Amino acid sequence: MSVSVVIPCYRSAQTLPRLVERLVPVLTARGEAFEVILVVDGSPDDTWAVAEKIAATTAHVRAVRLSRNYGQHNALLAGVRLARHETTVTMDDDLQHLPEEVPVLLDALGEDVELAYGVPRTEEHGWLRSFASRSVKLAIGRGMNIEGAHEISAFRAFHTYLRDAFAGLVSPDVNLDVALSWATTRATGVTVEMDERTEGTSNYTPRMLVRHAMNMVLGYSTAPLRFVIYLGAACGLLGAVLLGVILYQYFSNKIQVAGFTTLASMIAIFSSAQMVAIGVLGEYIGRIHQSNAGRPTYVVRERSDIDAHPDLPH
Known part of the structure; x- marks a missing residue:
């Protein structure tokens, strides 16, 4: 050949x-x-x-x-x-x-x-x-x-x-x-x-290799979007579990006034999940913009x- x-x-x-x-x-x-x-x-x-x-x-x-x-x-x-x-x-x-x-x-x-x-x-x-x-x-x-x-x-x-x-x-x-x-x-x-x-x-440093991997996954796959869906579902499940714990404590008269630690942890978890989702969506939107820019x-x-x-x- x-x-x-x-x-x-x-x-x-x-x-x-x-x-x-x-x-x-x-x-x-x-x-x-x-x-x-x-x-x-x-x-x-x-x-x-x-x-x-x-x-x-x-x-x-x-x-x-x-x-x-x-x-x-x-x-x-x-x-x-x-x-x-x-x-x-x-x-x-x-x-x-x-x-x-x-x-x-x-x-x-x-x-x-x-x-x-x-x-x-x-x-x-x-x-x-x-x-x-x-x-x-x-x-x-x-x-x-x-x-x-x-x-x-x-x-x-x-x-x-x-x-x-x-x-x-x-x-x-x-x-x-x-x-x-x-x-x-x-x-x-x-x-x-x-x-x-x-x-x-x-010419390929470890940092460039990681960037190359991100370009490949974000440029040719919808896997990160599916990950965001799974992440949202996991956070929702975690929230439901914690809600169940709080309701149990409330009806069993075990609930305490002090709950700042739990509240702060929940806010941090959900805020982080939202930032990840926004970041992934932003990457896709940016790539669409680059593509349309010609x-x-x-x-x-x-x-x-x-x-x-x-x-x-x-």
Whole structure:
């Protein structure tokens, strides 16, 4: 099967040449048509200059530059929509995802598997980052009812036709895994080797991962609204129980004049529940406003395609 490899690039001027140098021979050895799409996501360094040079001198490589930093998944979506081959692979730009493992993902695809995730043998991140990552995946699985969410990673391979399910997606908050879940449930995890990061630091902090989880759940699910309903029901039940206690004390002549502690606790509980409900509803209203305001998913500033270099062998 022919393959398009999409790589979102941010602050990766040092790693891109080595990544492409290792990736192209691996894809060439498969004997199928391929392309590599480098999507530079508004990187403030000279990543675009490096990507443009690689595209100008290396067959099968295309470079795309977004107008500003939109986020990893927005950049991925831009690349996926430009893919021209039967299958699409996404991978990071820091060489943690080994180019030599791409065939492992591609070989996992078939009639019964439309989406394959690369699952590392060992966790390379610190405990805090790992905990945040697991929390994000739990939020995906529970909040959006996605099976196998614990196997989700940025190292993916899928049949390109799956993108038809989100062809009309226009949102400033994008998650490729949620969008892919609209198209298929035939997903699997494949154990792959991964390397440690050798250049720079991860752009995903635990705080950003939590924010990413909130964007996914609030942007693609009504689970928080259902939670508010359950929270309201629980508070109502608690209020009914306390009312029963008060009535019992009243009719048994055990009620006391002093009840400030109970009253203050009840006010705090119900006020907190109301604030949670208002906050959740406010988030949804804010996202509706952003959507109606017409904020783009991404804007392509310029691109450098292999079609512009007919002298290179394809």
